[in-house]
Amino acid sequence: MSIVLRLAWRNLWRNRRRTWLTAGAIAFSTILLVGWVPIQFGAYDIMINATLRVFPGHAQIQRPGYQDKQKIRNTINNAESLATSLRGSNPLYTGISVRAQGFVLLSSGTRSYGAQVVGVEPKHEGGTSSIPGQVKEGRYLSSIDAQEIVIGRALARNLKLKVGDEVTLLGGGKDGSVAAAILPVVGIFKSGSNDLDRFFSEIPLHTFQNIFSMGSSAHTIVIVGKSVDEQTKLISALNNAISDRSDVIVLGWEALIPGMKEAIKIDKVSGFIFLGILIAIVIFSILNTFLMSILERTREFGLMLALGSRPKRIAGLMMLESALLTMIGLVIGFVIGTALVYWAHVEGMHYPGVEELAEQFNLPDMSRIYPQMKIFNFLLGPITIFVATNIAAWIPILRIRKLEPVEAMRTI
């Protein structure tokens, strides 16, 4: 066996240029593949995390039916005590907050706009939403029963409101009564999502419960986990935690924002088509090299056959050559590719078009993509190339079996 290996190695370097060119093609594709998948998946991570962190969270506890029809009457009783019992009960939860939501008419002077108003726990909201950190003017809500409101920048502009001005809220309470209040604007946020900035306002939870006659009930309990990867664990932990509350259900982000999952699915498909084309090109280039090399070496094979080598052994030799050649290319490509991805992973990378993506997915600050460092993502490309090239190598190798020693030796 070792003689075959030695032969294969020596044969490879008999035509250095050809070997380097082929190895180079493989290396280049490997760099692309090694880079592409982690970047693609890294981008998804960012989209998902950033979107979920703005407001929806990784999971929410709600009453059944609330997600489809956000009726103010469909509330979780004693929501705060449920949230308190969840807090700290599992290291998977990094943020838990209670929210109540309603649709109101916000009015200032002669101007009025329809808007979503959310009752939040100022102390905990920062753990589940990026909005508290995105207050650009003034400050965020101070306490759970403060009489104050923060609103989106576009909404503030539409209503001609500045920090310190008063805004009138008019809506309907849980019992169908009129919910109305006048609150001073203490902060104006810019979340990066146009919809939120134009349509969104937040007030302290207890203030909300008073205005909307909600008692101690609320609409959602938002949970943020460590990362999207632990989603399954997070959901099952939550389901266990609420098993004694038959009146509520747990919804994961896929159910909360179904559109995002679809968008990612479509993007993945197009990504894989790109990868498929790349791999096909590599395979054809390898196939070409091998075919050339076998045609070139017909005389040599004839001689080996005449000396008593079995076609199988020659085929084995060729396979080994192909494997070695591919490995050289793969190793070079993998090392360079990994280094580049690692650098990007640490530094983050900017690529054009990201702003449009950011807009599309409601992302606040997605100027940089951090590729996902995961073994699967790295090895997916190289393994595919290795398998594909070696299968491709079979096609010319099959020719060897048809060679007649005498005739083969006569070819130039």
Place this chain on the structure above:
Amino acid sequence: MTIQINKIVVNFILIFSFGLSLPCSAETINAAAIIKAAMDQWRGTTSHSTMSMTIHRPDWERTMIMDAWTAGEKKSLVRVLEPKKDAGNGSLLIDNNMWSFSPKVNRVIKIPSSMMNQSWMGSDFSNKDVARSADIINQYIHTLIKTDSIEGHKVYTIQSIPKEDAPIVWGKEVLRIRDDFVMLEHTFYDQDMKEIKRMLTSKIGMMGGRMVAMQQRMAKLETQNEYTEIKILTAKFDIKIQDSIFTLSNLRNPRF
């Protein structure tokens, strides 16, 4: 919800304008004339009524009592009397402009037109109903499709299809109007001509010297256990109403 409740009331008042009996003696009747006569008759009159409105849901119900004034079809004022929590809330509608007043904040708020046109969330009425009554004559083509008699009354079934360029969300509307101009039924169809919601009169009686639809219920066809029901408690017609009642200052500081 306040806005919505107020709107619902206004809607009802406008819709009601069809439901009230009219002293019309027209013999030769065509479809447009039935509606036009009803509108013209109503437009000249004024009214002051007290009504109860019940919003019913499978797990929830709420009844409000309201005071309402109308002058013609363009002006109306509604004020909540009960429940106590909401007493004093009111809305004023002049043409298609609507203002809302809440004593809790002691402010009059103009309802933006974008919200007037919005479909009314979770309710049995859409905001288009507000515009509808004003538009029903001009924006629709009316056809009398059936005349039958029920309990000694002739009942006209009129199909109203919006004109091509009319800003109407409905595909068509079908009204059943009795020969004394009490509306019995009003069904709304979507653009695919599928029935969406229907208002049914369940009680007709004399009130304020007129034959009136005293009880009407609006429900979506798909969810019959969710409805809004209006009952007229008292009503006076053709009374003298000062124009100053339909003003923002009266909305804010009731003098009537």
